[in-house]
Amino acid sequence: MSTPAYEQFPAGTAAIVIGGGNGIGEATCLLLGARGVAVTVVDRSGEAADAVAEAITAAGGSAYGAAADVTDEAALRAVFDGAVERNGTVHAVINSAGIQGPLGRRSHEVEVEEFERTLAVNLTPGLIIARVAIPHFLERGYGRIVHVASIAGKEGNPNMIGYSSSKAGLIGLVKSQGKEYAQDGITVNALAPAVIRTPFLDSQPQEVVDYMLAKIPMGRTGELTEIAEMLAFIASPAAGFTTGFTFDLSGGRATY
Numbered sequence: 515m516s517t518p519a520y521e522q523f524p525a526g527t528a529a530i531v532i533g534g535g536n537g538i539g540e541a542t543c544l545l546l547g548a549r550g551v552a553v554t555v556v557d558r559s560g561e562a563a564d565a566v567a568e569a570i571t572a573a574g575g576s577a578y579g580a581a582a583d584v585t586d587e588a589a590l591r592a593v594f595d596g597a598v599e600r601n602g603t604v605h606a607v608i609n610s611a612g613i614q615g616p617l618g619r620r621s622h623e624v625e626v627e628e629f630e631r632t633l634a635v636n637l638t639p640g641l642i643i644a645r646v647a648i649p650h651f652l653e654r655g656y657g658r659i660v661h662v663a664s665i666a667g668k669e670g671n672p673n674m675i676g677y678s679s680s681k682a683g684l685i686g687l688v689k690s691q692g693k694e695y696a697q698d699g700i701t702v703n704a705l706a707p708a709v710i711r712t713p714f715l716d717s718q719p720q721e722v723v724d725y726m727l728a729k730i731p732m733g734r735t736g737e738l739t740e741i742a743e744m745l746a747f748i749a750s751p752a753a754g755f756t757t758g759f760t761f762d763l764s765g766g767r768a769t770y
């Protein structure tokens with residue numbers, strides 16, 4: 515029996531990648547661009563977003579860079595409306611923006627404000643992005659939202675209380691949203707990577723990296739290409755029968 519061949523992204527597909535200026539988001543933008551997707555690269559650093567968009571267009575793809583903070587609903591709405599204007603529609607939003615929050619301290623030493631700031635950047639945008647994108651997706655009867663969560667949200671890394679809590683929150687958020695829109699052609703999923711080699715990782719204290727590596731049965735970090743491929747798949751029409759789910763990318767650390 516032969517498997518029918520299909521294009522991962524039909525011609526005219528448009529996606530928005532938030533936090534696309536660096537690391538995982540950047541790698542995902544480059545992959546989507548190479549696969550013919552019109553990519554709107556969004557980052558709080560407009561310079562980083564523009565540089566990634568330029569790299570995509572230089573390689574023959576279609577991209578546009580925009581500065582916006584993922585916590586700013588009005589700015590995200592303007593970016594979304596701009597993408598619809600340029601491309602006719604938006605099919606997928608991938609959210610890779612995230613911060614580490616307070617590190618290396620136990621909970622009793624963490625200020626409430628720094629905890630809340632971590633939730634504001636890593637968790638609340640799950641609601642903001644839904645408010646911005648879902649009305650458009652409902653009109654079209656199609657849409658994909660993918661959030662980059664973390665293994666820390668599944669297992670809870672010590673001394674990363676804001677980060678672990680915010681990512682656990684995202685995992686719960688997609689479970690809820692996935693069910694809400696399950697009959698509307700819209701999927702909402704997350705991805706929970708263990709350690710991926712990026713600038714984000716390079717800024718972590720060595721003991722945190724060692725702690726995370728020691729828990730990965732494959733004994734290595736994940737590659738940017740591996741995570742970009744999985745995000746592209748979840749954001750594609752091919753991933754049509756999975757919603758409210760958190761995909762694993764952990765080298766065997768999480769088998770649930």
Ligand SMILES: NC(=O)c1ccc[n+]([C@@H]2O[C@H](COP(=O)([O-])OP(=O)(O)OC[C@H]3O[C@@H](n4cnc5c(N)ncnc54)[C@H](O)[C@@H]3O)[C@@H](O)[C@H]2O)c1
Nearest residue numbers: 533535536537538558583584611612662664709710712714
């Ligand atoms: N690298 C890893 O090992 C790893 C593991 C698990 C989860 N993650 C998650 O993956 C995501 C991406 O991580 P990365 O390693 O690529 O990080 P990174 O720091 O390399 O890239 C993150 C990007 O998000 C942008 N950003 C940060 N805050 C923003 C905001 N408020 N508004 C808009 N843009 C903002 C940054 O400017 C940056 O370009 C994060 O959510 C992180 O928690 C990373």
